[in-house]
Amino acid sequence: MTHKVLIVDDSKLARMAVVKALNALRPDWPRIEANNAEEALAQIHEERPDIVLLDFNMPGKDGLAFAAELSRHSPRIAIAVISANRQAEVINRTEAVGATFLPKPLTEKALGDFLNTAVQGATP
Amino acid sequence: MASSPVLLTELELDALTELVNLGVSNAAGSLRDLVREEVVLSVPRVLVVTREQALANLSEREAKRLVAVRQDFEGDIRGRALLIFPEAKSMELVRGIIGSDLSAEDIMELEQEALAETGNIMLNSCLGTIANYFQRSLRISLPEVIYGEGDEFFGPASGGHANDRVVFMYINFAIRHRDIEGYIAMLLDLPSLATLKTLLAALIERTGGDPVIAPPHGV
Numbered sequence: 389m390t391h392k393v394l395i396v397d398d399s400k401l402a403r404m405a406v407v408k409a410l411n412a413l414r415p416d417w418p419r420i421e422a423n424n425a426e427e428a429l430a431q432i433h434e435e436r437p438d439i440v441l442l443d444f445n446m447p448g449k450d451g452l453a454f455a456a457e458l459s460r461h462s463p464r465i466a467i468a469v470i471s472a473n474r475q476a477e478v479i480n481r482t483e484a485v486g487a488t489f490l491p492k493p494l495t496e497k498a499l500g501d502f503l504n505t506a507v508q509g510a511t512p
Numbered sequence: 513m514a515s516s517p518v519l520l521t522e523l524e525l526d527a528l529t530e531l532v533n534l535g536v537s538n539a540a541g542s543l544r545d546l547v548r549e550e551v552v553l554s555v556p557r558v559l560v561v562t563r564e565q566a567l568a569n570l571s572e573r574e575a576k577r578l579v580a581v582r583q584d585f586e587g588d589i590r591g592r593a594l595l596i597f598p599e600a601k602s603m604e605l606v607r608g609i610i611g612s613d614l615s616a617e618d619i620m621e622l623e624q625e626a627l628a629e630t631g632n633i634m635l636n637s638c639l640g641t642i643a644n645y646f647q648r649s650l651r652i653s654l655p656e657v658i659y660g661e662g663d664e665f666f667g668p669a670s671g672g673h674a675n676d677r678v679v680f681m682y683i684n685f686a687i688r689h690r691d692i693e694g695y696i697a698m699l700l701d702l703p704s705l706a707t708l709k710t711l712l713a714a715l716i717e718r719t720g721g722d723p724v725i726a727p728p729h730g731v
Contacts, residue, residue: 399530400523404719445533445554472537477550492534 391507392435393419396428396451397443397470402492406441406470409499425449432458437465439506441499442487444471444478452478456485466506470494518677518705520560524712527719529558531645532681532696535638542633543687547609552686553634555696559680560705563666566678566697570662574598579659581631585639587650589707591700592672593639594665595631601692602627608687628655638696646711665697677705 393410397403403421410419420435422428424446431437440458442451451469459467467487471478474491482489488505490498520528532555540553561569570578577599584592597605606619606626614622632655643650664670666678679698685691700708 399526399533401527401530401716401719404716408719445537447556472534472541473553474541475544475550477544492537 389507390414390417391438391503393417393439393441394422394428394431394435394437395419395441396422396425396446396454397441398423398446399443402443402470406494406499409494409496412496413500414503425451425454428454432462432465439466439503440468441490442467442469444469444473452481452485452487455482455487459486466502466509468499468502518702518709520709520712523716524709525558525560527712527716528642528679528708529555531642532558532638534645535641536634536683536696538641539634539637542637543609543630546629546633547611547687549688553683555681555683557682561678561680563674563676563678563699566680567662567666569680570596570666570695574662575600576661577659578662578665579627579657580665581627581635582656582658582665583631583635583639584653585650587643588646588648588711589650589700589704591676591698591704593635593652594697594699595634595694596665596697597692597694599659601694604690605630605685605687605692605694608690608692611688624657627657631655631657634696645715648711666699672699673701676701679708 395403395406407419410417420431420437422431425448442455444451455467455469458465468490469482469487470490470492472492479489488502490502536553536555540551543551575598578596579599579602580594580596582592582594603619606623609626609630610619610622636652639650639652668674676699679700681696683694683696685694
Protein backbone atom coordinates (compact mmCIF):
# COMPACT_ATOMS: atom_id res chain seq x y z
CA MET A 389 0.00 0.00 0.00
CA THR A 390 1.35 3.39 -0.88
CA HIS A 391 0.97 6.62 1.04
CA LYS A 392 1.04 10.10 -0.39
CA VAL A 393 3.71 12.38 1.05
CA LEU A 394 3.65 16.18 1.02
CA ILE A 395 7.05 17.88 1.43
CA VAL A 396 6.89 21.50 2.61
CA ASP A 397 10.09 23.54 2.57
CA ASP A 398 10.94 26.95 1.17
CA SER A 399 14.29 25.58 0.02
CA LYS A 400 14.31 23.53 -3.15
CA LEU A 401 17.62 21.96 -2.10
CA ALA A 402 16.04 20.79 1.16
CA ARG A 403 13.07 19.31 -0.75
CA MET A 404 15.52 17.57 -3.09
CA ALA A 405 17.26 16.03 -0.07
CA VAL A 406 13.94 14.71 1.26
CA VAL A 407 12.96 13.37 -2.15
CA LYS A 408 16.31 11.61 -2.40
CA ALA A 409 15.75 9.88 0.94
CA LEU A 410 12.18 9.00 -0.05
CA ASN A 411 13.42 7.56 -3.34
CA ALA A 412 15.73 5.28 -1.41
CA LEU A 413 13.12 4.26 1.16
CA ARG A 414 9.74 4.29 -0.56
CA PRO A 415 10.33 4.84 -4.27
CA ASP A 416 6.74 4.00 -5.16
CA TRP A 417 5.06 6.45 -2.79
CA PRO A 418 3.65 9.49 -4.58
CA ARG A 419 5.00 12.79 -3.34
CA ILE A 420 4.00 16.38 -3.80
CA GLU A 421 5.82 19.54 -2.83
CA ALA A 422 4.97 22.96 -1.48
CA ASN A 423 7.04 26.08 -0.87
CA ASN A 424 5.26 27.38 2.21
CA ALA A 425 2.34 26.75 4.57
CA GLU A 426 -0.19 28.49 2.35
CA GLU A 427 0.70 26.39 -0.69
CA ALA A 428 0.73 23.31 1.52
CA LEU A 429 -2.80 23.97 2.69
CA ALA A 430 -4.04 24.12 -0.89
CA GLN A 431 -2.20 20.86 -1.66
CA ILE A 432 -3.70 19.19 1.39
CA HIS A 433 -7.24 20.06 0.25
CA GLU A 434 -6.63 18.94 -3.31
CA GLU A 435 -4.32 15.98 -2.90
CA ARG A 436 -5.24 14.62 0.54
CA PRO A 437 -1.73 13.46 1.55
CA ASP A 438 -1.34 10.88 4.32
CA ILE A 439 2.01 12.19 5.53
CA VAL A 440 3.31 15.76 5.73
CA LEU A 441 7.00 16.61 6.18
CA LEU A 442 7.41 20.22 7.28
CA ASP A 443 10.43 22.46 7.46
CA PHE A 444 10.49 24.45 10.71
CA ASN A 445 12.00 27.71 9.42
CA MET A 446 9.83 29.07 6.64
CA PRO A 447 8.86 32.58 5.70
CA GLY A 448 5.26 33.27 6.67
CA LYS A 449 3.85 30.63 8.96
CA ASP A 450 6.58 28.44 10.43
CA GLY A 451 6.42 24.66 10.33
CA LEU A 452 5.53 24.31 13.97
CA ALA A 453 2.57 26.69 13.84
CA PHE A 454 1.37 24.96 10.70
CA ALA A 455 1.80 21.52 12.29
CA ALA A 456 -0.36 22.63 15.22
CA GLU A 457 -3.17 23.76 12.91
CA LEU A 458 -2.90 20.74 10.72
CA SER A 459 -2.98 18.26 13.55
CA ARG A 460 -6.12 19.95 14.94
CA HIS A 461 -7.96 19.96 11.63
CA SER A 462 -6.66 16.77 10.03
CA PRO A 463 -5.70 14.40 12.83
CA ARG A 464 -5.41 11.47 10.39
CA ILE A 465 -2.33 13.03 8.76
CA ALA A 466 1.05 11.97 10.17
CA ILE A 467 3.23 15.05 10.55
CA ALA A 468 6.97 15.48 10.99
CA VAL A 469 8.76 18.78 11.57
CA ILE A 470 12.29 18.79 10.18
CA SER A 471 14.82 21.21 11.62
CA ALA A 472 18.48 21.72 12.41
CA ASN A 473 17.24 23.64 15.43
CA ARG A 474 17.41 20.97 18.11
CA GLN A 475 16.55 23.16 21.07
CA ALA A 476 14.55 21.32 23.71
CA GLU A 477 11.77 23.92 23.42
CA VAL A 478 11.36 23.27 19.70
CA ILE A 479 11.34 19.49 20.12
CA ASN A 480 8.87 19.71 23.02
CA ARG A 481 6.49 21.98 21.13
CA THR A 482 6.67 19.68 18.11
CA GLU A 483 5.73 16.70 20.23
CA ALA A 484 3.06 18.67 22.09
CA VAL A 485 1.18 19.26 18.84
CA GLY A 486 1.34 15.56 18.04
CA ALA A 487 4.06 15.79 15.40
CA THR A 488 7.43 14.04 15.24
CA PHE A 489 10.69 15.99 15.33
CA LEU A 490 13.25 14.92 12.73
CA PRO A 491 16.73 16.50 12.81
CA LYS A 492 18.23 18.15 9.75
CA PRO A 493 20.26 17.02 7.86
CA LEU A 494 17.63 14.34 7.44
CA THR A 495 19.01 10.80 7.51
CA GLU A 496 17.35 7.88 5.76
CA LYS A 497 17.27 6.08 9.09
CA ALA A 498 15.33 8.84 10.87
CA LEU A 499 12.92 9.32 7.97
CA GLY A 500 12.51 5.55 7.57
CA ASP A 501 11.61 5.12 11.26
CA PHE A 502 9.09 7.92 11.06
CA LEU A 503 7.48 6.53 7.90
CA ASN A 504 7.23 3.07 9.47
CA THR A 505 5.48 4.51 12.50
CA ALA A 506 3.20 6.61 10.30
CA VAL A 507 2.22 3.54 8.29
CA GLN A 508 1.50 1.53 11.43
CA GLY A 509 -0.58 4.40 12.79
CA ALA A 510 -2.61 4.45 9.60
CA THR A 511 -3.34 0.70 9.73
CA PRO A 512 -6.63 0.03 11.49
CA MET B 513 36.99 48.12 -13.59
CA ALA B 514 35.28 45.52 -15.71
CA SER B 515 35.31 42.05 -14.25
CA SER B 516 33.49 38.99 -15.39
CA PRO B 517 30.63 38.59 -12.95
CA VAL B 518 30.17 35.32 -11.14
CA LEU B 519 26.45 34.91 -10.80
CA LEU B 520 24.79 32.26 -8.72
CA THR B 521 21.79 30.53 -10.22
CA GLU B 522 18.50 30.59 -8.36
CA LEU B 523 19.06 27.03 -7.14
CA GLU B 524 22.64 27.79 -6.05
CA LEU B 525 21.41 30.77 -4.03
CA ASP B 526 18.66 28.56 -2.58
CA ALA B 527 21.29 26.01 -1.56
CA LEU B 528 23.48 28.70 0.02
CA THR B 529 20.47 30.09 1.93
CA GLU B 530 19.63 26.60 3.16
CA LEU B 531 23.23 26.00 4.34
CA VAL B 532 23.28 29.31 6.19
CA ASN B 533 19.93 28.49 7.80
CA LEU B 534 21.26 25.11 8.89
CA GLY B 535 24.28 26.91 10.31
CA VAL B 536 22.29 29.47 12.29
CA SER B 537 19.84 26.79 13.48
CA ASN B 538 22.78 24.89 14.94
CA ALA B 539 24.09 28.13 16.40
CA ALA B 540 20.69 28.76 18.00
CA GLY B 541 21.07 25.42 19.78
CA SER B 542 24.53 26.36 21.08
CA LEU B 543 23.37 29.81 22.17
CA ARG B 544 20.45 28.19 23.93
CA ASP B 545 22.90 26.23 26.06
CA LEU B 546 24.61 29.51 26.90
CA VAL B 547 21.50 31.50 27.85
CA ARG B 548 19.36 28.55 29.02
CA GLU B 549 16.35 29.83 27.17
CA GLU B 550 15.08 29.35 23.68
CA VAL B 551 16.89 31.40 21.06
CA VAL B 552 15.09 32.12 17.82
CA LEU B 553 17.29 32.67 14.80
CA SER B 554 16.58 32.71 11.11
CA VAL B 555 18.05 34.01 7.90
CA PRO B 556 15.18 34.99 5.67
CA ARG B 557 17.24 36.42 2.87
CA VAL B 558 20.68 35.96 1.31
CA LEU B 559 22.04 38.22 -1.42
CA VAL B 560 25.34 38.29 -3.28
CA VAL B 561 26.29 41.93 -3.82
CA THR B 562 29.24 44.21 -4.44
CA ARG B 563 30.92 45.95 -1.54
CA GLU B 564 29.20 49.21 -2.47
CA GLN B 565 25.81 47.51 -2.48
CA ALA B 566 26.52 45.91 0.89
CA LEU B 567 27.33 49.34 2.26
CA ALA B 568 24.19 50.79 0.72
CA ASN B 569 22.05 47.97 2.17
CA LEU B 570 23.41 48.70 5.61
CA SER B 571 23.13 52.48 5.47
CA GLU B 572 19.58 52.24 4.12
CA ARG B 573 18.40 50.47 7.26
CA GLU B 574 20.81 51.35 10.00
CA ALA B 575 22.22 54.29 11.86
CA LYS B 576 25.90 54.77 11.25
CA ARG B 577 27.46 53.21 14.31
CA LEU B 578 27.78 49.47 14.01
CA VAL B 579 29.51 46.73 15.90
CA ALA B 580 30.80 43.60 14.24
CA VAL B 581 32.46 40.37 15.17
CA ARG B 582 34.98 39.49 12.51
CA GLN B 583 36.63 36.21 11.67
CA ASP B 584 38.83 35.47 8.69
CA PHE B 585 38.74 32.08 7.02
CA GLU B 586 41.03 30.22 4.68
CA GLY B 587 40.83 27.07 2.65
CA ASP B 588 39.36 26.38 -0.80
CA ILE B 589 37.41 29.54 -0.15
CA ARG B 590 39.00 32.43 1.65
CA GLY B 591 37.55 35.60 2.98
CA ARG B 592 36.20 37.40 5.97
CA ALA B 593 33.00 36.77 7.88
CA LEU B 594 31.27 39.50 9.87
CA LEU B 595 28.33 39.36 12.25
CA ILE B 596 27.02 42.92 12.30
CA PHE B 597 24.59 44.70 14.62
CA PRO B 598 23.71 48.34 15.01
CA GLU B 599 25.72 49.51 18.00
CA ALA B 600 22.53 50.58 19.76
CA LYS B 601 21.29 46.98 19.59
CA SER B 602 24.50 45.35 20.69
CA MET B 603 23.74 46.09 24.36
CA GLU B 604 20.34 44.41 23.91
CA LEU B 605 22.10 41.39 22.52
CA VAL B 606 24.58 41.32 25.37
CA ARG B 607 21.75 41.62 27.93
CA GLY B 608 19.97 38.83 26.11
CA ILE B 609 23.04 36.62 26.25
CA ILE B 610 24.18 37.24 29.80
CA GLY B 611 20.88 38.19 31.42
CA SER B 612 19.67 41.58 32.53
CA ASP B 613 20.11 41.08 36.26
CA LEU B 614 23.67 42.38 36.09
CA SER B 615 24.65 45.98 36.73
CA ALA B 616 25.31 48.27 33.79
CA GLU B 617 28.95 48.27 34.78
CA ASP B 618 29.22 44.49 34.70
CA ILE B 619 27.45 44.40 31.36
CA MET B 620 29.88 46.94 29.90
CA GLU B 621 32.72 44.83 31.13
CA LEU B 622 31.32 41.66 29.64
CA GLU B 623 30.12 43.25 26.42
CA GLN B 624 33.16 42.49 24.31
CA GLU B 625 33.40 38.96 25.59
CA ALA B 626 29.71 38.22 25.05
CA LEU B 627 29.78 39.69 21.56
CA ALA B 628 32.92 37.78 20.62
CA GLU B 629 31.42 34.54 21.92
CA THR B 630 28.10 35.07 20.11
CA GLY B 631 29.91 35.93 16.90
CA ASN B 632 32.22 32.97 17.30
CA ILE B 633 29.27 30.58 17.74
CA MET B 634 27.29 31.97 14.83
CA LEU B 635 30.08 32.46 12.33
CA ASN B 636 31.77 29.16 13.13
CA SER B 637 28.47 27.37 12.85
CA CYS B 638 27.70 28.93 9.45
CA LEU B 639 31.19 28.46 8.06
CA GLY B 640 31.46 24.99 9.58
CA THR B 641 28.13 23.88 8.13
CA ILE B 642 29.07 25.21 4.71
CA ALA B 643 32.47 23.50 4.86
CA ASN B 644 30.94 20.19 5.99
CA TYR B 645 28.37 20.16 3.22
CA PHE B 646 31.07 20.98 0.71
CA GLN B 647 33.25 18.24 2.21
CA ARG B 648 36.05 20.75 2.57
CA SER B 649 37.85 22.18 5.56
CA LEU B 650 38.21 25.82 6.49
CA ARG B 651 40.61 27.36 8.96
CA ILE B 652 38.85 30.05 10.94
CA SER B 653 40.65 32.79 12.89
CA LEU B 654 39.74 33.93 16.41
CA PRO B 655 36.91 36.45 16.71
CA GLU B 656 37.66 40.13 16.90
CA VAL B 657 35.09 42.73 17.95
CA ILE B 658 35.23 45.92 15.90
CA TYR B 659 33.24 49.13 16.17
CA GLY B 660 32.77 51.50 13.31
CA GLU B 661 30.70 52.53 10.35
CA GLY B 662 29.85 50.31 7.42
CA ASP B 663 32.66 51.86 5.44
CA GLU B 664 35.17 50.44 7.86
CA PHE B 665 33.83 46.92 7.27
CA PHE B 666 33.34 47.05 3.50
CA GLY B 667 35.07 50.20 2.30
CA PRO B 668 38.41 50.28 0.50
CA ALA B 669 40.29 50.86 3.76
CA SER B 670 39.10 47.50 5.14
CA GLY B 671 41.49 45.68 2.82
CA GLY B 672 40.88 43.18 0.06
CA HIS B 673 40.01 44.06 -3.51
CA ALA B 674 37.55 46.60 -4.84
CA ASN B 675 35.75 43.90 -6.82
CA ASP B 676 35.31 41.50 -3.90
CA ARG B 677 31.77 40.30 -3.44
CA VAL B 678 29.73 40.17 -0.28
CA VAL B 679 27.36 37.36 0.60
CA PHE B 680 24.93 39.50 2.57
CA MET B 681 22.41 37.91 4.92
CA TYR B 682 19.65 39.43 6.99
CA ILE B 683 19.22 37.68 10.31
CA ASN B 684 16.39 37.82 12.80
CA PHE B 685 17.34 37.10 16.32
CA ALA B 686 15.06 36.81 19.35
CA ILE B 687 16.58 36.12 22.71
CA ARG B 688 14.82 36.50 26.07
CA HIS B 689 11.99 38.28 24.27
CA ARG B 690 14.32 40.82 22.73
CA ASP B 691 14.10 41.10 18.98
CA ILE B 692 17.37 42.00 17.35
CA GLU B 693 17.94 42.32 13.65
CA GLY B 694 21.43 41.95 12.36
CA TYR B 695 23.47 40.83 9.41
CA ILE B 696 26.03 38.28 8.50
CA ALA B 697 28.35 39.27 5.70
CA MET B 698 30.96 37.11 4.01
CA LEU B 699 33.49 39.00 1.95
CA LEU B 700 34.92 36.87 -0.82
CA ASP B 701 37.30 37.64 -3.64
CA LEU B 702 36.19 36.67 -7.14
CA PRO B 703 38.16 33.38 -7.31
CA SER B 704 36.58 32.34 -3.99
CA LEU B 705 33.12 33.26 -5.27
CA ALA B 706 33.76 31.13 -8.37
CA THR B 707 34.84 28.24 -6.11
CA LEU B 708 31.73 28.76 -3.97
CA LYS B 709 29.60 28.49 -7.11
CA THR B 710 31.36 25.28 -8.17
CA LEU B 711 30.96 23.74 -4.71
CA LEU B 712 27.27 24.71 -4.56
CA ALA B 713 26.71 23.14 -7.98
CA ALA B 714 28.44 19.95 -6.81
CA LEU B 715 26.31 19.88 -3.65
CA ILE B 716 23.13 20.26 -5.71
CA GLU B 717 24.28 17.49 -7.99
CA ARG B 718 24.95 15.19 -5.02
CA THR B 719 21.62 16.06 -3.41
CA GLY B 720 19.74 15.49 -6.62
CA GLY B 721 21.38 12.08 -6.73
CA ASP B 722 20.64 9.67 -9.50
CA PRO B 723 17.29 10.16 -11.04
CA VAL B 724 15.12 7.44 -9.59
CA ILE B 725 12.23 6.32 -11.67
CA ALA B 726 9.46 4.95 -9.54
CA PRO B 727 8.87 1.31 -10.41
CA PRO B 728 5.35 0.46 -11.51
CA HIS B 729 4.79 -1.77 -8.51
CA GLY B 730 5.74 -1.27 -4.89
CA VAL B 731 9.02 -2.61 -3.59
